[in-house]
Amino acid sequence: MKCKRCKAPAVVALPSHNTGFCPDCFDLFFTRQVERGIHSEKLFTHEDRILIALSGGKDSLACALVLKRLGYNVTGLHIDLSIPNSSQAARGTVESFCSENGIPLIVKEMAQEGLAIPDVKKRLNRPICSACGKIKRYYFNKTALDENFTVLATGHNLDDEIARLFSNVLRWDVGYLSDQGPLLEADSGFARKVKPLFRLSEYETANWSYLQGIPYHYAPCPYSQGASFTSYKKLWADLEEEMPGRKLAFYLGFLERGKAPFVRQEAVTGDTLAPCTSCGYPTSAEVCGVCRIRDAVAQQD
Amino acid sequence: MKCKRCKAPAVVALPSHNTGFCPDCFDLFFTRQVERGIHSEKLFTHEDRILIALSGGKDSLACALVLKRLGYNVTGLHIDLSIPNSSQAARGTVESFCSENGIPLIVKEMAQEGLAIPDVKKRLNRPICSACGKIKRYYFNKTALDENFTVLATGHNLDDEIARLFSNVLRWDVGYLSDQGPLLEADSGFARKVKPLFRLSEYETANWSYLQGIPYHYAPCPYSQGASFTSYKKLWADLEEEMPGRKLAFYLGFLERGKAPFVRQEAVTGDTLAPCTSCGYPTSAEVCGVCRIRDAVAQQD
Numbered sequence: 001m002k003c004k005r006c007k008a009p010a011v012v013a014l015p016s017h018n019t020g021f022c023p024d025c026f027d028l029f030f031t032r033q034v035e036r037g038i039h040s041e042k043l044f045t046h047e048d049r050i051l052i053a054l055s056g057g058k059d060s061l062a063c064a065l066v067l068k069r070l071g072y073n074v075t076g077l078h079i080d081l082s083i084p085n086s087s088q089a090a091r092g093t094v095e096s097f098c099s100e101n102g103i104p105l106i107v108k109e110m111a112q113e114g115l116a117i118p119d120v121k122k123r124l125n126r127p128i129c130s131a132c133g134k135i136k137r138y139y140f141n142k143t144a145l146d147e148n149f150t151v152l153a154t155g156h157n158l159d160d161e162i163a164r165l166f167s168n169v170l171r172w173d174v175g176y177l178s179d180q181g182p183l184l185e186a187d188s189g190f191a192r193k194v195k196p197l198f199r200l201s202e203y204e205t206a207n208w209s210y211l212q213g214i215p216y217h218y219a220p221c222p223y224s225q226g227a228s229f230t231s232y233k234k235l236w237a238d239l240e241e242e243m244p245g246r247k248l249a250f251y252l253g254f255l256e257r258g259k260a261p262f263v264r265q266e267a268v269t270g271d272t273l274a275p276c277t278s279c280g281y282p283t284s285a286e287v288c289g290v291c292r293i294r295d296a297v298a299q300q301d
Numbered sequence: 302m303k304c305k306r307c308k309a310p311a312v313v314a315l316p317s318h319n320t321g322f323c324p325d326c327f328d329l330f331f332t333r334q335v336e337r338g339i340h341s342e343k344l345f346t347h348e349d350r351i352l353i354a355l356s357g358g359k360d361s362l363a364c365a366l367v368l369k370r371l372g373y374n375v376t377g378l379h380i381d382l383s384i385p386n387s388s389q390a391a392r393g394t395v396e397s398f399c400s401e402n403g404i405p406l407i408v409k410e411m412a413q414e415g416l417a418i419p420d421v422k423k424r425l426n427r428p429i430c431s432a433c434g435k436i437k438r439y440y441f442n443k444t445a446l447d448e449n450f451t452v453l454a455t456g457h458n459l460d461d462e463i464a465r466l467f468s469n470v471l472r473w474d475v476g477y478l479s480d481q482g483p484l485l486e487a488d489s490g491f492a493r494k495v496k497p498l499f500r501l502s503e504y505e506t507a508n509w510s511y512l513q514g515i516p517y518h519y520a521p522c523p524y525s526q527g528a529s530f531t532s533y534k535k536l537w538a539d540l541e542e543e544m545p546g547r548k549l550a551f552y553l554g555f556l557e558r559g560k561a562p563f564v565r566q567e568a569v570t571g572d573t574l575a576p577c578t579s580c581g582y583p584t585s586a587e588v589c590g591v592c593r594i595r596d597a598v599a600q601q602d
Contacts, residue, residue, distance in 0.1 A: 169470055170551055172559035231543060235536060242532060250471055258473035261562035 012207050015244040023211050030208045033199045034066050041182050041255070043194040044151045050074045051149035051191075053140050054098070054105070056090035056217035058209040060155030061097055063197050065214060067153070068103055074153075076105040077143050079136050082116035086222055093217035106147070108139050114294050121223060123296045128223050131293055138290040142281060144191035152191040159202040161195065162247050163232040165254060178266035181255055189275065189282035199248065202233075306330075313508050316545040324512045331509045334500045335367050342483050342556070344495040345452045351375045352450035352492075354441050355399070355406075357391035357518035359510040361456030362398050364498050366515060368454070369404055375454075377406040378444055380437050383417035387523055394518035407448070409440050415595050422524065424597045429524050432594055439591040443582060445492035457496040460503040463548050464533040466555060479567035482556055490576065490583035500549065503534075 001010040003022035010020035014029075021029055037043070044050060050067065054060045054076040067074045078094045081087045091107065098105040110116050115135055121128045144152040161180075168176040182198040184190075197205060209216060240247050275281065276288035283289070302311040304323035311321035315330075322330055338344070345351060351368065355361045355377040368375045379395045382388045392408065399406040411417050416436055422429045445453040462481070469477040483499035485491075498506060510517060541548050576582065577589035584590070 169559075170547070170554075172551075172554040172557070174558050174562065235539070238536070246471070250473075253471075253473035256473070257475050258470075261475065261566035264565060265562035 016248060030204060031066060034196055037182060037199040038196055043183055043196060046072060048150045050151045050153050051077050051144045052153040054078050054094045056093040058214060058216040059157055059197060059205055061214050061216050062205050062209045063153060063155040064103055065101060065212060067196060068101055074103055076103050077140065078105060078107045079139050080107055080109045082111040083118060083222065086219060090217045106143060108143060114297055119297045120293055123300055134289050141191050150192065152193050154195055155197055156195040157197045157200055157202050157205045158247055158251060159233055161198050161251055162236050166232045174262050174265050175270060178262040181259060317549060331505060332367060335497055338483060338500040339497055344484055344497060347373060349451045351452045351454050352378050352445045353454040355379050355395045357394040359515060359517040360458055360498060360506055362515050362517050363506050363510045364454060364456035365404055366402060366513065368497060369402055375404055377404050378441065379406060379408045380440050381408055381410045383412040384419060387520060391518045407444060409444060415598055420598045421594055424601055435590050442492050451493065452495055453492040454495050454497055456498055458498045458501050458503050458506045459548055459552060460534055462499050462552055463537050467533045475563050475566050476571060479563040482560060
């Protein structure tokens with residue numbers, strides 16, 4: 001196969017776009033897809049101060065690198081979960097990536113916040129993943145607001161978004177459906193949230209990361225069974241193979257036509273939030289979930 | 302396996318309900334599922350005059366038989382498409398079924414309406430299926446209205462509904478999503494439409510038909526590649542196997558939470574219909590699709 005653009009040998013086949021590219025033209029394609037997503041959904045501008053959550057995985061690092069190269073004002077945020085072995089390696093990857101690419105980095109150590117994940121795990125009777133996710137999202141939001149960033153970015157790709165959308169549709173979860181998308185506007189107590197890689201699949205992001213030589217941290221979390229939504233990703237891989245381009249069409253169709261009805265509905269029936277009486281960040285309870293976890297951990301000492 | 306209800310040997314396993322039944326108890330289960338659907342969605346009452354579309358396949362005959370046994374006022378409607386070999390056998394099955402079960406039958410012959418399907422097929426450059434479907438739905442509706450029936454029933458089962466719903470969701474077709482469900486209220490020029498088997502899967506309906514000894518017509522239409530939505534049915538079979546009961550939960554969740562937002566949206570943006578200037582039945586064009594097909598067939602003579 002030859003590169004569609006320059007006729008050099010292609011190294012990345014893209015059936016979803018009915019094309020294939022050499023490394024340089026694939027870089028151009030990838031970058032333009034990101035730019036197109038940023039502009040079409042009005043995610044942010046060059047005036048914004050963007051905080052990007054960096055786990056150390058390929059998606060978040062790829063997202064940070066492409067935004068940096070496009071001249072956006074990007075700062076990294078790494079949450080050090082204090083999980084033995086795992087967290088140290090992830091943090092090291094993020095630190096050297098940021099230093100090599102001239103990206104300022106903020107690190108929040110959960111051990112210092114009274115929320116080291118091994119301690120949280122001891123206090124829970126249920127799997128740790130949802131509590132860990134809650135803690136990370138809380139510190140993403142808190143750091144963005146505390147440090148006056150105008151946008152909080154994450155490295156979610158099209159496959160992540162499709163798996164989540166499909167899961168929300170299977171349950172017809174109107175609340176989540178009304179919020180899902182590459183842009184969640186700022187709201188009282190919540191930073192503006194964006195997902196600049198929403199047009200790019202996992203395959204495309206992995207290829208780009210590899211071709212850019214990004215050294216990323218890949219080790220499944222010792223506490224989890226691996227990524228969620230795995231069976232939906234398999235199902236969507238089959239649907240995509242049957243009709244290339246269907247994933248992107250499903251997601252863009254949702255943004256164009258499917259989402260608005262749920263936003264209207266949620267405006268009528270949605271939950272109301274108020275500041276947590278302990279930390280001041282928004283919650284639907286009196287004390288927010290993270291403060292309750294922190295209290296539970298403190299009690300065990 | 303033993304019957305969950307009477308402990309006799311079970312012949313029908315129902316993982317989606319975490320149970321299994323002997324023939325008599327399965328009949329009770331099937332009948333109660335139909336009743337539950339009729340009542341929960343307020344499809345019709347014993348005062349209604351119900352016209353049921355009978356193709357000769359197992360679903361429509363099962364639907365007619367269960368409604369008849371439940372004491373509803375049911376009349377069959379068969380559309381004779383005049384397809385060589387195929388139509389004659391289907392019509393024979395329906396006629397003997399209705400006569401054996403004391404169900405009055407109306408037969409509409411498309412040849413007499415200037416719409417014999419082989420003639421229509423000659424005039425079309427595209428596959429016949431969508432035109433044939435349009436013609437059948439037109440005569441279902443027209444006959445129900447002309448003959449003063451209060452309800453038009455079809456034998457669509459849960460798998461049909463799931464495949465259609467899934468297809469509409471994949472395309473985020475707001476118009477179809479706002480209309481989909483086991484009940485479509487009467488509207489100017491449109492009969493009230495119901496699908497009493499919406500809680501029952503194809504497997505359950507096939508088993509019931511077999512156990513009741515319904516002799517149905519099964520021969521793929523010589524003009525079509527077989528049922529539509531086949532790949533979605535396979536996909537949903539996998540999802541159901543992974544989590545029994547998911548199909549019904551997805552469909553009922555749509556009815557409870559997913560549909561209302563689309564109905565609201567469609568009320569704002571939907572198409573307007575007006576009577577066809579030729580036949581008087583509603584259409585979004587000046588002359589309806591069926592009248593245009595009839596004219597095209599007449600011109601070739």
